[in-house]
Amino acid sequence: MKSYITTPIYYVNGSPHIGHAFTSIMADILKRNRQALGYELMLSTGVDEHGQKNQEAAQELGMPIEDYLDMRCAEFRDVFDKLDVTYDYFVRTSRDGHKEAVAGMEQSIFDKDLIVKKNYTGTYCKGCEEFKKESDLTEDGQCPLHPTMQVEQTEETNYFLKMEPFRERLLKHIADNPDFVQPVAFRNELKQMLAEPLEDLCISRPKARVTLGVELPFDTEFVTYVWFDALANYLTNIDWPDESYAPWWEECEHLIGKDILKPHGVYWPIMLMAAGLPLPKKLSVHSHWVGAGGVKMSKSIGNVVDPIEVMDKLGVDALRWYLARHMRADSDSQISVELIAQTYEAELNNKLGNMLSRAAKFARSKFDGKLPVKGELTAEDEALRQTVLKATAGMGEWIDLADIPARTQAIITAAAELNEYIDKQAPWSLFKNEDTRERSKTVVYVALDCLRIVMEALQQVIPASAGKALATLNVTEVARPWKPELDRLPGGTELGDIQPLFPRVQ
Known part of the structure; x- marks a missing residue:
């Protein structure tokens, strides 16, 4: 019996925060639970090292990009170790094997005539690293996820994945698999996203703007859109395209925050369908943390919770x-x-x-x-x-x-x-x-x-x-699979040293 749990991979343009800590700790709790039941477990977490934001963060610090990525990767690993997150695989999207597999997936989709090149004019959010529709923006014309960051009007030539041919098929999958998205509120939200015809998804960035990414196999003037590259980690972690990936993939559960439901619930399933691959078993979605009184966390207010x-x-x-x-x-x-x-x-x-x-x-x-x-x-x-x-x-x-x-x-x-x-x-x-x-x-x-x-x-x-x-209590072994049982402490057992478990804090 297997269970494969993934966290999102985290952008390294900033230090680990409470959101990263939460998703990774919950993934670890699920892993420990299933191990206690006797399952064979795989937990992956890690960092997304590509994209415009990471490139600019390295430039702002005046660091060579490889040194910057190494530094941030070490920082995230250190925090996860301190959080007692027992990951089995730590993702770095700069890994050669990952980049080769991403390029292979793109080529296979391109060969089916599902990727087209065209000129596009639209609103771009650098924070999300994606183009936005009018309906995605606030009344003030800002991205709701990055309200302090000005959106840009951009015109450029890019490659696009055809999305609409797969929309009805994805809706059917959601209807046929009620556990595909949990809880139900987020399943309903996803169905709403799929209620209208889908625009093609831009899956490239010209190298004139972004160089940090996987080069398109069919056009070396472009790199892969950061989300297309990042989402593929869930497969490359378990050695896809090698056939050994399949038993793990059948039991794959993605843990995600509600802000990334669209990439995981729309883009990713359609990418997989276009590549002729099965969908993950489940998306488990969580809400966000806000400051005391329900106020959104902000450095200027001073209510940010630093896990360290x-x-x-x-x-x-x-x-x-x-x-x-x-x-x-x-x-x-x-x-x-x-x-x-x-x-x-x-x-x-x-x-x-x-x-x-x-x-x-x-x-x-x-x-x-x-x-x-x-x-x-x-x-x-x-x-x-x-x-x-x-x-x-x-x-x-x-x-x-x-x-x-x-x-x-x-x-x-x-x-x-x-x-x-x-x-x-x-x-x-x-x-x-x-x-x-x-x-x-x-x-x-x-x-x-x-x-x-x-x-x-x-x-x-x-x-x-x-x-x-x-x-x-001198308990040296806990039975697997675990269930609560009485009288497992033999009377007369020598008790061990009593350490203060939770010392009082001033």
């Missing part, structure tokens, strides 16, 4: 946890350093870190550093155990992108009940009385065994912290 700053202050799992918990499926979600810090303190520290610390320290001090052996269970014990099993069951099943917030919410709700249980049962009070000392052992065992299940589930979300907690 958050990790330096609070640690990687504070960021991973907040992003997993708080993205809504089809509407924008709020984020700020303060909101992340509040969630870290209220949920990770108070509900998970303190629980482990209290129960494990008590067991170490009162039961010779060992996990006690449980006795007879009460109705309260059984109720808690069933609550934890139910709350964590979702992590033992296939997770889709839109499921992540609800699955993490269920776990933290169960963690709150676990804290209430130990407060109410008060094993430290039970221990003082000879008649109830055995009962205190059962309470501590039940609490720590339930916490083990929670932490095994959270290995998919906050792996570093969950790993530390399991080391304290």
Whole structure:
């Protein structure tokens, strides 16, 4: 069983930001989930090194283009490593094999007379690196995605891919495969994009304007449009055109932000159809992050959330946890350093870190550093155990992108009940009385065994912290395929060192 998950490849004309962090962390959570279920996984992420914006960014810094690309590539890799994103393939579109495959795809489409050369006059957005229709612009005639960047009126000769011959076929594919685009709001948005006849897609840029890109195989005066080149990475990562690509491609899921639905939902499927290739299995689309109060993030306002700053202050799992918990499926979600810090303190520290610390320290001090052996269970014990099993069951099943917030919410709700249980049962009070000392052992065992299940589930979300907690409980192996199971901690087990999972932050 295979699963191939992709993130978009990120432009290197700027440093990694919270949007890059979010998509890549969600992809990593899905990968860890499916690995826990026993799937063979492939996760690709990386950088898009071509196009006008990257070319100009290197020029502004006065750097040779190769040095600039190497520097930015290293920066993105470093950030993904810090985010605990366990990618299997890191994309660089400057790779020779990728460029050769892109040229091969273009030539095969050109040979079918699906690419035409013509003169074009239109509105061009440098931020999107694409031509815009009147209906794509705001009332002020600006690109809604790049409102501070003036659009340009451009006239030039280029090559165009015929799109309209494939529109009805793509609509049929969407109708026949209801899971092709998730959630449903974005599927409806895509169908709206395909409701009217499609204009031909410009797939080249003259070298007089852009030199950083894949040269067209049928006309060396042009390079490939950056989106055509970038989208093909999803195939070249898995060795297309070699036939070995097919089993992975059948199980391919693209994770994307809503702003790039059109390239992934319209351009890419039609490129594949034109090349005679099957479509990916699914597009999983997410909304965007905005500042506190719903205000769009902006450097001038000062509400931009820098993932590096958050990790330096609070640690990687504070960021991973907040992003997993708080993205809504089809509407924008709020984020700020303060909101992340509040969630870290209220949920990770108070509900998970303190629980482990209290129960494990008590067991170490009162039961010779060992996990006690449980006795007879009460109705309260059984109720808690069933609550934890139910709350964590979702992590033992296939997770889709839109499921992540609800699955993490269920776990933290169960963690709150676990804290209430130990407060109410008060094993430290039970221990003082000879008649109830055995009962205190059962309470501590039940609490720590339930916490083990929670932490095994959270290995998919906050792996570093969950790993530390399991080391304290002396859990060296977690079964695959994973599902929540009770009584997997043998009584009498030596407990490991107790490390503070989520230290208090000033």
